[in-house]
Amino acid sequence: MEASVATSTAASSWRTEHGLTDQHISNGRLFNPDIAPRTGKGNWGTGSLFNWWMSAWHSLGGYAMAVGFMALGLNGWQALLGMAIGMIAMWGASNLMGVAGQRVGVPFPVLARMSFGVNGANIPAFLRAIVAVxxxxxxxxxxxxxxxILALKIFPGLEPLNNTMFLGLSQLGWMCLLLLWAAQLFVLHRGMETVRRLSDFAGPTIWIAMIALALWTLSRADWKLDWNYTMSDQVLTGGAAVxxxxxxxxxxxxxxxxxxLNFADFTRMSSSESSVRRGNALGLLLNGIAFALISVIIGIASAEVYDAAVTDPILLLGDLDSITLLLVATLAVSVAQVGVNIICNFVSASFDFAHLAPKAITFKIGGVITAVLAIVVMPWHMYSSPVIINYFLGGVGALVGPLFGILIADFYLVKKSKFIVKDLYTSAPQGAYHYSGGFNVPYIAAFLLCGxxxxIVALVPAFSALASFSWPIGVTLGFLSVLAIKALSSKKEIVEAI
Structure with missing residues (x-):
């Protein structure tokens, strides 16, 4: 009864604020309550987005990436400089996507309908879902x-379970994996407000663990730091270093x-554009660079202790002699990993899968699909070394980059930040985002070509020197393709008018 009342109240708000009719709300191909537009003022303020970024950055993967950059021929301070430059660029890009999401008030796949069409938006939604999985x-x-590691420390008798393998993972590994798998699914099924609360808790939690780990590693290294340390035998200098x-x-x-790309999934719930910008500045610039700094410090300090930088902080945790400290550190790391995983991957994929078939797939069902597929891809085989992770990121950027460039150029330069929310949920040919059968063919063709x-740049060996730049190349190509399509359309309109 309460659910039906809530749905009725929401439907009234959709009608009042956005002009949605029963035809929009009953359109099972384009609408369900989970991907509906925001009503009222959002409840995600600057603090929530600050914590979002803390959760997004504070992860084992983030640490492995930061330390892994020293395997590319750079020393500690050069790797840190590169990360700082990247975060400054990311700050600008996130403001653009974040503000667009706040203004329109819809999740990413629905926002993509403005550019790719109400049906064509399934292309970026599906791609983002696979990456997220x-x-x-x-x-x-x-x-x-x-x-x-914690289980083996507390219960050494479990060692036989860690020696019996199945599909590349030990029995104990499977147990630990499925435990966290179920915990994340539980959080997602509690809804987006629970996700926000977890983010508010998870972000600060890992800072405690990382600072403690840094102090512990530094003390074992006699507080020595060699900022010229590099993990590569070939040290880059001069232009190569640049x-x-x-x-x-x-x-x-x-x-x-x-x-x-899917930042709108969260900023759509923000209370104002200024809160988005402030949250990005504090959570991304200030906090992100600080996390990169402490990651590099831990990596360099660990090199003093082990003669080589430890790229996996889990190995450092395994050296903790105190069961109490290990328990606290493991809980902190696990909570942080759950936090980053849910906000960066789980939520996005759930929305994206729901967008593919709104009538049949709710946000929660999309979460179940995401969770199952994440096991099917056997991620322990994908994650093998920092270098592989870094080049995998380049491949991801190769496809996501053009999408980002197209969406931003279309929203700000073509549509001038103007939008009709109700037309995002209609299959009617007269809808602003129907285009040709629900597909914006020129933009889809541009994405395929740019992709x-x-x-090719990211994966073909002949272009290996450019592989790491696949994301900015993709963004630039996508952006320019929209400008070219706009110019050609304007020229065609002039010719037809004549």
Whole structure:
């Protein structure tokens, strides 16, 4: 009864604020309550977005990426400089996508209907879902390894379960993986407000663990830091070092390419545009650079202790002698991993799968699909070394980049930030976003062409020197393609008028 009353109240708000009719609300191909437009003022303020970014950055994957950059021939301070440059660029890009999401008040796949058409938006939605599924699986696996170490420390008798393998993972590994898998699914099924609360808790939690880990590692290294340390036998200097720093900046952008693309899933619930910008400045610029700094410090300090930088902080946790400290650290890392996984991957994929078939797939069902697929892809095989992760990021950016460029150019330069919310939920030919049968063919063709180009850059060995720049190349190509289509359309209109 309460659910029906809530739905009725929401429907009234959709009608009042956005002009949606029964025809819009009953359109099972384009509408369900989970992907409906925001009504009223959002409840995600600056603090929530600040914590969102804390949760997004504070992860085992983020640490592995930061330390892994020193395997590319850069020393500690060069890697840190590259990450700082990347975050500054990301700050600008996130403001553009975040503000668009706040203004329109709809999740990413629905926002994409403005550019690709009410049916064509399934293309970017499906692509983003697949990327999210892979990263969801990787992050869940990483967190499960911390739990595994804790379990073996407390219960040494479990060692036989860690020696029996199935599909590349031990029995104990499977148990730990499925435990965190179920915990994340539970959080998602509690709804977006629970996700926000988890983000508010998870972000600060990992800071406690990372600072403690940094102090502990530094003390074992006698407080020595060699900022010229590098993990590579070939040290980059001169122009090569400059290119290397810029490559790091680009790979940092690629690392967050997916979450930046679907940033509207969260900023649509923001209370104002200014809260989005402030949250990005504090959570991304200030906090992100600080996390990169402490990650590099831990990596350099660990090199003093182990003669080589430890790229996986879980290995450092395994050296903790105190069961109490290990328990606290493992819980902090696990909570942080769950937080980053849900906000960066789980939520996005759930919305994207729901968008593919709104009548049959709700946000919660989309979450179940995401969780199952994340196991099917066997992420422990995908995650093997920092270098592989970095180049995988380049491949991800190759496809996500053009989408980002097309959406931003279309929203700000073509449509001038003007939109009709109700037309995002109609299949009627006269709808503003119906285009040709629900597909904006020129934009889809542009995406396919740009995607092919950037995939070649990212994956073909002959272009390996440009591989790390696949995301900015993709964004630039997507952006320019929209301008070219706009120019050609204007020229055609002039000719037809004559």
């Amino acid at each position: 892979c990263w969801y699986g990787i992050q869940t696996f990483l967190a499960s390894q911390a739990v595994l 290119v290397g720093v810029l490559s790091v900046a680009s790979l940092v952008l690629a690392y967050m390419a997916g979450p930046m 092919i180009v950037t995939l």
